[in-house]
Amino acid sequence: xxxxxxxxxxxxxxxxxxxxxxxxxxxxxxxxASEDYITISVLHTNDIHCHIExxxxxxxxxDGKGGLARISAxxxxxxxxxxxxLLFDAGDMFQGTPYYNYFKGxxxxxxxTAAGYDAGTIGNHEFDDGLExxxxxxxxxxxxxISSNYDFSDTILNKKFPxxxxxxxxxxxxxxxxxxxxxxxxVGDKNFGNTKYIDPLxxxxxxESFLKYDKKCDLVVCLSHLGLKYKSxxxxxxxxxxxxxxxxxxxxxxxxxxxxxxxxxxNKAGKQVIVNQASWGGMVLGRxxxxxxxxxxxxxxxxxxNININNEA
Amino acid sequence: MVRSFSYxxxxxxxxxxxxxxxxxxxxxxxxxNISVKKDTLVLDSQLVQLYLPYxxxxxxxxHRVISYAEVELVKNKPESGLTNILADLLLEEGEKYANEQNxxxxxxxxxxNYGGIRTFLPQGEIRVGKIFELMPFENEMVFIQLSxxxxxQFFDYVASKGGDSVGGAKFVIxxxxxxxxxxxxxxxxxxKMYWLVTNDYSANGGDNLKVFTERxxxxxxxxxxxxxxxxxxxxxxxxxxxxxxxxxxxxxxx
Numbered sequence: 246x247x248x249x250x251x252x253x254x255x256x257x258x259x260x261x262x263x264x265x266x267x268x269x270x271x272x273x274x275x276x277x278a279s280e281d282y283i284t285i286s287v288l289h290t291n292d293i294h295c296h297i298e299x300x301x302x303x304x305x306x307x308d309g310k311g312g313l314a315r316i317s318a319x320x321x322x323x324x325x326x327x328x329x330x331l332l333f334d335a336g337d338m339f340q341g342t343p344y345y346n347y348f349k350g351x352x353x354x355x356x357x358t359a360a361g362y363d364a365g366t367i368g369n370h371e372f373d374d375g376l377e378x379x380x381x382x383x384x385x386x387x388x389x390x391i392s393s394n395y396d397f398s399d400t401i402l403n404k405k406f407p408x409x410x411x412x413x414x415x416x417x418x419x420x421x422x423x424x425x426x427x428x429x430x431x432v433g434d435k436n437f438g439n440t441k442y443i444d445p446l447x448x449x450x451x452x453e454s455f456l457k458y459d460k461k462c463d464l465v466v467c468l469s470h471l472g473l474k475y476k477s478x479x480x481x482x483x484x485x486x487x488x489x490x491x492x493x494x495x496x497x498x499x500x501x502x503x504x505x506x507x508x509x510x511x512n513k514a515g516k517q518v519i520v521n522q523a524s525w526g527g528m529v530l531g532r533x534x535x536x537x538x539x540x541x542x543x544x545x546x547x548x549x550x551n552i553n554i555n556n557e558a
Numbered sequence: 559m560v561r562s563f564s565y566x567x568x569x570x571x572x573x574x575x576x577x578x579x580x581x582x583x584x585x586x587x588x589x590x591n592i593s594v595k596k597d598t599l600v601l602d603s604q605l606v607q608l609y610l611p612y613x614x615x616x617x618x619x620x621h622r623v624i625s626y627a628e629v630e631l632v633k634n635k636p637e638s639g640l641t642n643i644l645a646d647l648l649l650e651e652g653e654k655y656a657n658e659q660n661x662x663x664x665x666x667x668x669x670x671n672y673g674g675i676r677t678f679l680p681q682g683e684i685r686v687g688k689i690f691e692l693m694p695f696e697n698e699m700v701f702i703q704l705s706x707x708x709x710x711q712f713f714d715y716v717a718s719k720g721g722d723s724v725g726g727a728k729f730v731i732x733x734x735x736x737x738x739x740x741x742x743x744x745x746x747x748x749x750k751m752y753w754l755v756t757n758d759y760s761a762n763g764g765d766n767l768k769v770f771t772e773r774x775x776x777x778x779x780x781x782x783x784x785x786x787x788x789x790x791x792x793x794x795x796x797x798x799x800x801x802x803x804x805x806x807x808x809x810x811x812x
Contacts, residue, residue: 283582294694297609299596304678309596314609316594317602341676343616343690344609352612359608373695417582430766433759463582507589519589533589537582 283415284536285464286330288320291498292368292525293334294341297356300526311527317360319530324361329414332361335498336368336425336470339378341526349374350382358387364410365390366423366468368498372432376400376440391423391468394448396441409452411460417537420456423468424448424485426499445471445480446488453491464535465492472499473522482520483510490514494521494533501525507533620687625791627801631679633672636721636731636811639803640678644670645725646804647790648783652699652755655779663777665701665755666742667709668725669716670783673765674757675723679801686788693784697757703774706748711769713739713746721809732812757783 299312316332324330338357339350350371357365367390371379380401383390392406412419424445428437449467456462467485474483482497490513497520507521523529631640649668656663677691704712713729713736716722721731727746729739739746751774758778763771794801 282585297605298613299601304680311594312601314601314605315599317605318599319592319594321602322599340694341691342694343620343687344612345694346690346696347616348612352609356605356609359605360602430763433762433764463584504591506591519587521589521591523591528594530592530594531589532592533587535584536586536588538585540581540583 281539282536283417283539284327284329284534285414285417285419286323286327287333287419287466287494287496287531287533287535288323288330289333289335289496289521289531289533290316290523290527290529291335291470291496292337292501293353293357293527294337294370294525295339295345295353296342296526297344297353298342300528307526307528311524313356313360313527316527316530320361323532329417331363331412331414331419333421333466333468333496334362334365335468335496335522336366337370337498337525338365338368339382340370340373345373350378351385354382354385354387358385362388363412364388364421364423364468366470366498367392367395367406367425368470369426369428369431372428372436375436376402376438380405391421392425393422393452394443394445395425395428396443399439399441402440409456411456411462417464418460418462419464419466420460420462421466421468422449422452422456425470426472445469446485449485449489449492453489457491463537464494467492467495469495470498473497473502473520474500482522483508486510486512486518486520488513489518490516492518493535494519496531497522503529507531616687620685620690622686623683623795624686624689624788625684625795625801627679627681627684629803630681631801631803633675633678633723635672635719636809637805637807639805640675641670641672641721641723642725642804642806642808643801644675644787645723647787648699648755649725651786651790652701655699655781656701656753659779661701661777663701663703663753665753666726667752667754669712669754669756669760670723670725671757671760671765671767672719672722674759684791684801689784689788689791693787695757695759695783697759697783699779699781699783699786700756700758700761701777701779702754702756702761702770703776704752704754704769705774706746706750706752708769708772709741709752709754710736710739710746710748712754712767715767715769716809720811724809728808730810730812737812 296311297313300307300310320332338353339345344352389407389410391410393408397403409422427442453465456465469482472481474481482495485495502522503524504522507519509517510520512518521531523531633640645668648670652665676694717731717736718734727741729736760767761770
């Protein structure tokens with residue numbers, strides 16, 4: 246992993262035991278060598294907007310960057326190093342390059358499937374060719390598109406999207422739910438038809454409790470297309486971070502936010518939650534590694550996401 | 559000897575695994591945002607193989623040169639080379655279409671919503687593919703009729719956003735409102751009816767442009783905005799006209 250391109254790494258750790266005290270190296274993959282540690286690596290993108298290939302066209306800021314072809318190579322490399330690696334997307338997969346205009350969502354979902362995505366969620370641009378556009382492209386998706394707050398029961402998309410999904414990696418359960426933005430005003434009325442929008446915050450509270458307590462997930466991840474933050478009090482990932490208490494990671498989209506590093510916020514319970522977004526067009530790949538220690542005895546310790554920020558990296 | 563000891567270890571380990579369900583406790587989190595750049599890694603050849611046949615179909619059409627830009631044209635507020643050129647061509651093409659179709663209307667204002675302009679135009683040759691990037695949406699050109707009062711409300715909306723892609727009008731942004739409004743060189747007349755050419759997304763109130771939904775009338779065109787841009791650029795190119803940056807102070811801030 247030494248040769249990996251790394252912007253900046255930030256180490257977050259449990260407040261009880263310091264990294265130095267554990268005698269661990271800064272390399273989470275090396276932890277795998279020991280059966281006592283498991284690292285779940287969550288990689289994520291958002292707002293790919295059909296950027297299958299890297300950007301081109303003469304803009305010095307974007308040329309040569311991004312693209313699914315490179316995200317895919319990166320993901321496969323990480324997954325070889327650590328099989329407990331997941332790849333998620335936070336929506337707006339469609340629309341943005343001629344690939345979409347010519348081949349619609351079908352090609353995009355086919356390429357994302359080949360890249361190995363584990364799950365995605367629905368962005369507003371997924372509706373650009375109406376409900377039918379989504380319907381027609383879905384057979385090409387070899388991964389679940391998770392949506393917890395759109396009610397499609399009165400549309401042709403009824404039962405097409407799971408409300409949540411659990412991924413099991415080396416005994417660790419990762420529960421995922423998905424939140425979409427309010428479509429009214431953003432998407433033409435006829436394009437979303439009878440899709441009902443359910444309050445994202447209420448949905449998040451319901452989902453995190455269900456995944457944590459009923460399904461006993463070790464990690465709860467939210468794929469959100471709500472947007473990072475607004476000047477108004479409109480619901481956003483930052484609002485969600487402060488109002489939820491069991492979600493460990495909010496993977497965002499929509500606002501195309503470029504973050505130097507993931508944001509660590511205090512949730513409603515005073516514990517820490519990570520909020521991240523990965524620019525757009527595949528120009529950034531977010532990576533959050535959760536390392537778990539195996540407890541020898543049968544007693545089940547309450548999992549904590551009580552993470553202290555440590556900037557020593 | 560060493561091997562049998564290893565086996566013993568392995569068996570013990572397996573027994574341990576089988577005897578109790580392991581419990582894991584979250585210990586730490588490492589996070590980073592990785593820049594996906596040229597030097598990051600090569601492309602995934604498996605993925606390239608998958609999209610190559612599609613790319614070939616695209617490229618045939620996309621590489622056609624349809625215009626030439628004297629300078630790089632980017633979007634900016636309150637006005638910019640790109641927002642102005644797009645609004646002006648929409649007004650021009652709208653008027654042309656209205657005449658061809660004998661609609662008996664003359665659009666006096668055009669609006670090409672800022673958020674719908676998805677990229678810039680580089681200096682030099684402009685190809686079809688660039689227009690697809692610029693205007694990826696399948697939006698249609700439409701005409702809406704607004705009262706003078708509604709037109710003022712629309713300009714106030716633009717003013718509240720700090721400027722936008724507007725053609726045929728001139729105004730000053732003052733305390734978030736549009737002041738000193740001129741349409742076609744004349745002072746805005748609140749008693750008059752005006753025709754405006756835009757896209758169906760905006761006409762249907764996209765991006766909370768509520769006043770457009772309260773319009774008097776709407777006429778569609780079944781012409782895609784993208785095709786309108788392409789044909790306008792091709793026409794100029796035929797006449798050996800290049801794209802230039804035209805900043806005329808149509809929207810200024812006070």
